[in-house]
Amino acid sequence: MARPLMERFLSPELVPVLELATLPTPVEALLGLGEFIGCPALYVKRDDQTGTAYGGNKVRKLEFLLGQAKAHGAQTVLTFGAAGSNHCLATATYARQVGLKCIAMLVPQHNAHSVRRNLLAGFAVGSELDLRASRAAVAAGTAAHFAREYLHTGHLPSVFPAGGSSPVGCLGYVNAALELEAQVEAGLLPEPDWIYVASGTMGTCVGLLFGLGLTRLKTKVMAVAVTSPPYTSLGKANKLFQAVAEQLPGCSGTPFPEERFVLRHDFLGEEYALYTEAGCAAVDLVKQRAGLHLEGTYTGKAFAALLQDAEKGELREKTVLFWNTYSGVDLSPRVEGIEYHQLPAPLHRFFEEPVQRLDRAAG
Numbered sequence: 182m183a184r185p186l187m188e189r190f191l192s193p194e195l196v197p198v199l200e201l202a203t204l205p206t207p208v209e210a211l212l213g214l215g216e217f218i219g220c221p222a223l224y225v226k227r228d229d230q231t232g233t234a235y236g237g238n239k240v241r242k243l244e245f246l247l248g249q250a251k252a253h254g255a256q257t258v259l260t261f262g263a264a265g266s267n268h269c270l271a272t273a274t275y276a277r278q279v280g281l282k283c284i285a286m287l288v289p290q291h292n293a294h295s296v297r298r299n300l301l302a303g304f305a306v307g308s309e310l311d312l313r314a315s316r317a318a319v320a321a322g323t324a325a326h327f328a329r330e331y332l333h334t335g336h337l338p339s340v341f342p343a344g345g346s347s348p349v350g351c352l353g354y355v356n357a358a359l360e361l362e363a364q365v366e367a368g369l370l371p372e373p374d375w376i377y378v379a380s381g382t383m384g385t386c387v388g389l390l391f392g393l394g395l396t397r398l399k400t401k402v403m404a405v406a407v408t409s410p411p412y413t414s415l416g417k418a419n420k421l422f423q424a425v426a427e428q429l430p431g432c433s434g435t436p437f438p439e440e441r442f443v444l445r446h447d448f449l450g451e452e453y454a455l456y457t458e459a460g461c462a463a464v465d466l467v468k469q470r471a472g473l474h475l476e477g478t479y480t481g482k483a484f485a486a487l488l489q490d491a492e493k494g495e496l497r498e499k500t501v502l503f504w505n506t507y508s509g510v511d512l513s514p515r516v517e518g519i520e521y522h523q524l525p526a527p528l529h530r531f532f533e534e535p536v537q538r539l540d541r542a543a544g
């Protein structure tokens with residue numbers, strides 16, 4: 182049952198899907214860490230291991246996004262993100278695997294070692310990296326790419342939104358919820374009371390929320406915002422949820438299950454991709470106590486929320502599943518031998534300017 186969504190609710194004729202991810206991803210108990218922080222029944226969903234070329238949460242979305250792009254005969258995909266976007270890197274990596282070119286429209290972000298590494302790795306898989314100073318400049322640049330691609334290939338690029346969080350991309354996380362149900366039924370973990378997950382463009386948490394509604398699980402979703410509204414907001418979650426419902430036969434109009442969804446903004450800090458003391462402390466703790474590698478933009482902030490709830494004693498009696506959305510693939514072999522001057526000139530500043538104050542590790 183590698184893709185239960187396809188077996189139970191959809192067919193490849195309805196929704197073309199490419200099997201890019203290594204599924205199901207494992208679930209593991211983090212009993213030592215859980216005991217230490219006051220959440221004895223703590224588990225992790227290893228979506229760091231979704232792929233061998235690149236892991237993390239974007240791979241599940243790309244199975245559906247690239248499946249649709251291929252079915253439509255696209256030759257190029259165009260997508261959006263911040264300079265160090267994991268989504269743009271994942272898209273470039275898997276687009277190339279299925280024979281498509283990738284154009285990444287990027288905007289500036291706070292500098293970090295991971296920004297440098299993702300830029301080099303994207304370049305290594307042939308991504309066109311186009312940094313623009315503002316969202317308006319991204320729109321103008323996108324129009325120019327459309328014209329150029331159409332003239333050169335006779336096709337328009339397939340466009341994936343930032344984070345891959347289109348209704349079709351979300352199906353990857355609807356499937357993930359069904360995958361979790363199968364793992365609970367197989368006795369690999371008890372039924373979680375809560376899933377803790379980082380939320381940026383919201384496709385991951387909304388897909389999970391929708392998918393849980395198709396299962397017997399009562400699990401609730403604790404979505405920890407890592408960007409501010411309108412990217413991450415309850416209104417956005419509602420809209421995306423309705424749009425996902427439209428993708429599935431007989432699901433149109435499914436009411437948004439408010440009682441099983443919490444969106445919190447208390448661990449974002451100042452802004453997206455700016456690390457926080459709490460987030461970095463969480464990254465260090467999880468590394469020391471469980472050997473798992475989190476990072477400061479997404480997963481560290483999400484785990485910091487879990488940590489605070491555990492310290493307050495709220496998770497002592499709960500079964501908690503931390504959804505690890507960050508790729509565990511070591512990119513150093515891929516970027517070896519690439520020198521940043523090979524990248525487009527506007528990107529050089531990320532290699533010449535310092536990284537942000539809290540960025541200690543080269544992760």
Ligand SMILES: *Cc1c(COP(=O)(O)O)cnc(C)c1O
Nearest residue numbers: 267344381382383384385479506
């Ligand atoms: C993109 C990303 C997220 C956020 O997922 P959304 O579906 O955009 O909410 C979380 N963690 C990591 C590591 C990511 O790269």
